[in-house]
Structures are given as C-alpha cells and as structure tokens.
Amino acid sequence: MADPKGFLNHEREIAKTRPVEERVKDWNEVYQPGSLLPIISKQASRCMDCGIPFCHNGCPLGNLIPEWNDYAYREDWTEASERLHATNNFPEFTGRLCPAPCEAACVLGINQPPVTIKNVEVSIIDKAWDNGDVTPQPPERLSGKTVAVIGSGPAGLAAAQQLTRAGHTVAVYERADRIGGLLRYGIPEFKMEKRHINRRIEQMRAEGTKFRTEVEIGRDLDAKKLRKRYDAVVIAAGSTTSRDLPVPGRELNGIHFAMEYLPLANKVQEGDLTVAPISAEGKHVVVIGGGDTGADCVGTAHRQGAASVTQLEIMGKPGEERNANQPWPTFPMLYKVTSAHEEGGERVYSVSTTHFEGDEDGNVQWLHLTEVEFKDGRPEPKPGTERKIPAQLVTLAMGFTGTDRENGLVEQFGLDLDERGNVARDADFATNVPGVYVAGDAGRGQSLIVWAIAEGRSAAKGVDRFLTGASALPAPIKPTDRALTV
Numbered sequence: 001m002a003d004p005k006g007f008l009n010h011e012r013e014i015a016k017t018r019p020v021e022e023r024v025k026d027w028n029e030v031y032q033p034g035s036l037l038p039i040i041s042k043q044a045s046r047c048m049d050c051g052i053p054f055c056h057n058g059c060p061l062g063n064l065i066p067e068w069n070d071y072a073y074r075e076d077w078t079e080a081s082e083r084l085h086a087t088n089n090f091p092e093f094t095g096r097l098c099p100a101p102c103e104a105a106c107v108l109g110i111n112q113p114p115v116t117i118k119n120v121e122v123s124i125i126d127k128a129w130d131n132g133d134v135t136p137q138p139p140e141r142l143s144g145k146t147v148a149v150i151g152s153g154p155a156g157l158a159a160a161q162q163l164t165r166a167g168h169t170v171a172v173y174e175r176a177d178r179i180g181g182l183l184r185y186g187i188p189e190f191k192m193e194k195r196h197i198n199r200r201i202e203q204m205r206a207e208g209t210k211f212r213t214e215v216e217i218g219r220d221l222d223a224k225k226l227r228k229r230y231d232a233v234v235i236a237a238g239s240t241t242s243r244d245l246p247v248p249g250r251e252l253n254g255i256h257f258a259m260e261y262l263p264l265a266n267k268v269q270e271g272d273l274t275v276a277p278i279s280a281e282g283k284h285v286v287v288i289g290g291g292d293t294g295a296d297c298v299g300t301a302h303r304q305g306a307a308s309v310t311q312l313e314i315m316g317k318p319g320e321e322r323n324a325n326q327p328w329p330t331f332p333m334l335y336k337v338t339s340a341h342e343e344g345g346e347r348v349y350s351v352s353t354t355h356f357e358g359d360e361d362g363n364v365q366w367l368h369l370t371e372v373e374f375k376d377g378r379p380e381p382k383p384g385t386e387r388k389i390p391a392q393l394v395t396l397a398m399g400f401t402g403t404d405r406e407n408g409l410v411e412q413f414g415l416d417l418d419e420r421g422n423v424a425r426d427a428d429f430a431t432n433v434p435g436v437y438v439a440g441d442a443g444r445g446q447s448l449i450v451w452a453i454a455e456g457r458s459a460a461k462g463v464d465r466f467l468t469g470a471s472a473l474p475a476p477i478k479p480t481d482r483a484l485t486v
Helices: 037-045 065-073 077-085 091-097 117-131 154-165 195-207 223-229 258-270 292-303 409-413 449-468
Strands: 146-150 169-174 210-213 232-235 255-257 284-288 308-313 346-349 351-358 364-375 378-381 387-390 393-396 436-438
Touching (some): 037 065, 037 117, 065 077, 065 117, 077 117, 091 117, 091 195, 091 449, 146 154, 146 223, 154 169, 154 195, 154 232, 154 449, 195 210, 223 409, 232 449, 255 258, 258 393, 284 292, 284 387, 292 308, 292 393, 308 351, 351 378, 364 393, 436 449
Parallel strands (some): 146 169, 146 232, 169 210, 232 436, 308 346
Antiparallel strands (some): 351 364, 364 378, 364 387
16 A cells, blocks of 8 residues: 555545637647656555455556556656556557546545545556656567457557467557547547557567458458458457437437537547648537536637537436435435546536427538436426537537448358347357457447456457467456446
C-alpha cells in the first residue's frame, strides 16, 4: 500500500483543464499539460489498505491498481509502468477515455471521494513514454502460424499485440485509411490526441505486427479467401450499425449519424481536409443522445463555431449522488458534466423527438419534441408539452445495434448471430466457424474501451490455444462476464 494515512491527509484532486475560452479555439486535449505530476504522488497515497480491493472487480482488465498506486506514490515510474502493462496493453487510451468503473468500485468511495485511479494511470504511462520505458517486445521465436485480425480498434489491437508477442505472424485489416478504428475517427482530438495511437502502432510494427489499411473484409476481400489464407482469424470489427430515428422528416438534409459527423472533424485534424463537409459553423445544432458520443458531438460543435448546441436525452436527469438501488461497488448512473458540457450548450432531459421540419430546399430547420414520462418501462408523451427548437444540424448519437451486416462479412464467413445481433461465440471466444474468433463489440455489443481490451486479450488466449494446443496468455474475462451493475 501507499501512505497508510494518505486518504486522511489528502483530499481528492483531479487534473486541471485549460480555460474554456482557450480550448474551444483549438483541438488539443483539454487538460493542462503537466498539471498532474505535482499532485499525483499525494493522490496515489490515498489508496488505502482495504484488504479486498474492489477496484479489481470494477475493472474487467483486472488492473493491479493498489500496486501501481504504491509505485506512483514512491515515484518509481518504471515499476509502476511494468505493473500497469501487466494487465493493459494501452493504458494511455483507457487513462484518457475510460469512464473509470474502477473508481466507482473503490473501497474509499463508500464514504469519501474515491482515489483518482484514472489520473494516476495516465500519469504513469505518460511518464513511462517520457522515460523510454515503453519499448517493443518482439517474440523470442516464431510459431510459423498466421493470424488475421479484422478491425483495428482497441479489441483488435490488443488481440494482435498479444498474438504477435506469442510468436504468431499477425496482420491487422482496417477498412479506414488509418489504423485505430473508432479511437482514430470516433474519438475527437480534444479527448485523445492521435499521437498516442501513432506511437503504439510504431511499437507494434517493431514487434512484428503487420497492418493493412483500406481493406474491408466482405467488400474488398472475400471472407472465405481470408480464412483460407490464415491459420486463424479474429473478428474485431466493432458494433458499428448506428441506431436510427425513424420519425417524419428523417430524410431531410442536415440530419446525420454521429459517426458520419465526428470522423470528418477528425480528418480535418489529420490534414486530409481543410474544412469538414458536415460542419456546425453558424448553425443551431441538436444532438440526440445523452451519452459519451453525444458529448463528443457537443464538444466538436463548439469548436466548429455553432450558433447554439442543445443535447436531448429521453431518460430523466440522473442524480448527483448514488441512488439506493445503485449501491457501492456497482457503477452508478450519475449526472456527469464532461469537458464538452463545461464549454456551453443546453441539456434537455425526458424528451422525445416527434418529427423534423425543413425548408423548401429540403434542409432541416426545426426539431419538434415532447416531454415524456415512463409507464411500465416505456416512454409516453405528456400532453400539452409539445414544442419545437431550431435545428439546422442534427446528430444522432443513440448508440449502436450490432456489427455491420451490409458488407458481407457475416454472410461470407457463415457466422451465427445471437439474439441481439452480435456474433455468437463459445467460452473460448470461438465462433461457429472453426478457426474464426470474435472479440470486442462485435461479439459483446456496444461497450467500454476497457471491456474491448479485455476481450482482445482473452480472445488471443483462445486463438493461441487453438494454434498451439496450449497457451500462457492471460484471459481476464469470459464472454459471458458483464459489468458490475444491479
């Protein structure tokens, strides 16, 4: 453990963000550079000798949180990095993007603000990169076996790195023009600068992983041919079918899925475009969906110079404290103010869109909504609450309903799907097709980045065992494991 009295002597303190008026003018990460290191040793010292660290249960990766908290407290960054990487291939991703279910499960959090686990994690990995502690780990010998990984999001990259280090020759296929999946084009630059992805890709290349961009399995390359070419295949194509909103006026110009809108803004930051073809500049923007993707749309619209931004959520406004039916150590549904919300805009809860209204040229101009109340678990409109709000750009950020069925991958492989439209798999993450495995959202459904990495690591063990008869790779979760909730 760290300081036995740390949680008594120090209050919780988190990373400082840059002033709103400064950060909305650029696309850099919102946090003040260097603001964590002066405070992180004290914050790590708040990790207590709790006997049973429930943070392990909150995190599907099984991160050794008390151990690396102790090393961070002692400023032994090399050992802290070693313990961090023992369970997590990409802590710089999770340290920036994960909503931190580990903190919700922190024992200190029963009656005090929990340890800033996420901030400690990102401090350790950033220091490790600065100190040169993150180096390629190529295998000592090659197995002679080949593996194709379809998708380069966190699940695909984790599976690829694990299998490469196990000695297999791995090629990652990505349909976009750059590696990273939704990390690259779905996460705005202000949440995670893409240099973090780039240097991990270089590490993986040095270890022996091959990357093939602009190749969509099912369209550009038949899945059956891919299966014949490799000894095993890992499908990590994500859950990329966006949930639609089939109401009158949906066909109007200016209504887009979030994953049509966000990638274009990222392509501007990559230098591919001068101006995003879908831009919020000067427009009244409405974001439908109250989750993290919706917040990403809000922050992006601010930076593009929107006239106004309104975010709609069908559910009621969450409380700021745990409800009695969401006790520790479960992950509670709390009112959360992200950096994007700090920057402005309005959030409206308990409303549902009834229809869109456009101008004579077919461009959306108004969104009509009504307040709702839930009866028997279903939202019912409240009479007399109908109104309309200006909407010249609408983004649909209501989640995803399953893996892509239109590109032919599922049919060409002949994959079975479960009742939720995800690729079915057994206890080893194997599909019904011999030698074909599935990891991440393609098999689990829409989930968190920590679950994606855990799935990639676990599926890698199944593949390794299939190829060699045994495996020493770790498998932190089973396909049936679920988040710690009520």
